[in-house]
Amino acid sequence: MGQVLLTVDDLIRRMNYGNARRAVGRLLHLGVVPVVNENDAVATDEIGFGDNDRLAALVAHLTHADALVLLTDVDALYDGPPSEPGSTRLQVVRGQEDLVGVRLGGTGSRVGTGGMVTKVEAARIATGAGVTTLLTSASSITDALNGRDVGTVFLPTAPRPASRNLWLAHASEPDGRLVVDDGAVRALRGRHASLLPAGIVRVEGSFDQGSPVEVVDRAGTGIARGLVAYGSDELPRLLGRSTTWIADVFGEAYAKEIIHRDHLVLV
Template identity: 65%
Template sequence: MSPHSVISSARRLVVKVGSSSLTGPDGGIDHDRLVGLADALARQHLGGTQIVLVSSGAIAAGIHPLGLTSRPRDLATQQAAASVGQGALLAAYTRAFARHEITVGQVLLTADDVTRRTHYANARRTLERLLDLDVLPIVNENDTVATSEIRFGDNDRLAALVAHLIDADALVLLSDVDALYDGPPSRPGARRVPVVRGPHDLVGVESGGSGSKVGTGGMTTKIEAARIATAAGVVTLVTGADRVVQALSGEDVGTVFLPVGVRGRSRRLWLEHATTARGRLIIDDGAVTALVDRKKSLLPAGITAVEGTFHDGDPVDVCGPDGATVARGLVNYSSSELPALLGRSTKELARDLGPEYEREVIHRDDLVVI
């Protein structure tokens, strides 16, 4: 089986489309492009493939209704544009898929929705149930409430995490760039990289450059998304939105990133890639050994310092004596509670403060070694 044929044979597929692939020269949504994408996905869906569409474009869809001439730069106006545009975007998708008698469902996510234990389980359960009901979920970051501190940052990374969350067979990232090249595509002699089998295939590849004027992602974000997905065992294809039909047919287009990890749900992988640390815990050498080598939970006795402001349940980085990050986890205490507990055993804390203090600072199930 060729690397590209995995896409056409996927039982469960996540497809991400960027804003630049849905907008026209005026910056607004190009409905012909949107309908063309929906038609291609509908054929695959009706053929038996479960598809989750991660779609950008909410902010772009709100530009014209708000009388703006370009994508807003400030967060508040971006959120306002997303609020107006999200409904318009979903309505357009609803009409486009209804032509094929396919029902769509909207799922808006923030980083908090998929890092906290109960929220993570809820997001997975919702997507699984929608797929069971033969609905085509349309996922986007909830731009109307997300702040700069709790954003996924771009929908490429969100799509990779959704592919991991639902244990997808493959991920397709569609944009206005048809493939990864070994240099800028505009440079004479630049060659397409058809297959990436591991990090060694990216040595010497120039992937810099920003996204389009209506989007936030560039090729660098797609490579990072591919790294997240392939670490979870998900085959990833990067190609142009105008080649979606060929991509879904398994033709040799774009760049395929082959898995470097094993498929299967692991909340720790999600924790590593989906979260942004709200603070740092500095630990001693003994605690580093316990976490890294013995896979133990983090206890108050091994912590020497607390940095930052965070609440219980927030993600924090765990750093060794030299300041290097060794792990990330969801903390069970706030930054205001922890300093009084440092260096003390859980039994001592339970005796002096009550039984509720006989617990880990970070349980090993909520911790990933980096």
């Protein structure tokens, strides 16, 4: 076995991501089982993964894993507290609609750090990246690996996305927010368009060019995340303007998207 310590940067930045993937791949090629942990020596609450379940889901994508197994002290996901009479085990979850009415609770377990809420969220991340996920208890791991009917299986909900899209959606911590109007929301959701300055109504936070930012509507609901082409100090003078106006006033170099669609992912 060999220990691998990761930070958020290792899953956000292109070079770091490639290096981490090659390192883990090389260990597997040599027959070494990688034991992955967060690098607590440099992590903080602001720039950490938050919990091991989320880290596991992101590493499953990093390694192109066929499946992810999440272990806890409960044998499966139930539609209510397992100790409550009448609660039923969910054998298979095919999508978010199968979780409607399911009551999740608890802040942690004796064998994990996240509790059922974060395990279901990790399963959502993994299945959204094309990775089948099994949630079960540590005592059921032998039966699980032998293919027996234990735990709850979460089926993939989407093909494996580009690595950058997964970084933006789940591994990046936005440095700021861009509030957009209804027209921009429709363009982003309906046409997967780039975000133009004309659709932005407000800038929140402080960030540099190339930083990850969150895009929200006027009510504060998250729409997308992306890598911004301007710093927060430059953006205010561009808001609500057309790219033609910007080019005439500031020059052609400024007549570009605030977030190009290739650097943007819907959430």
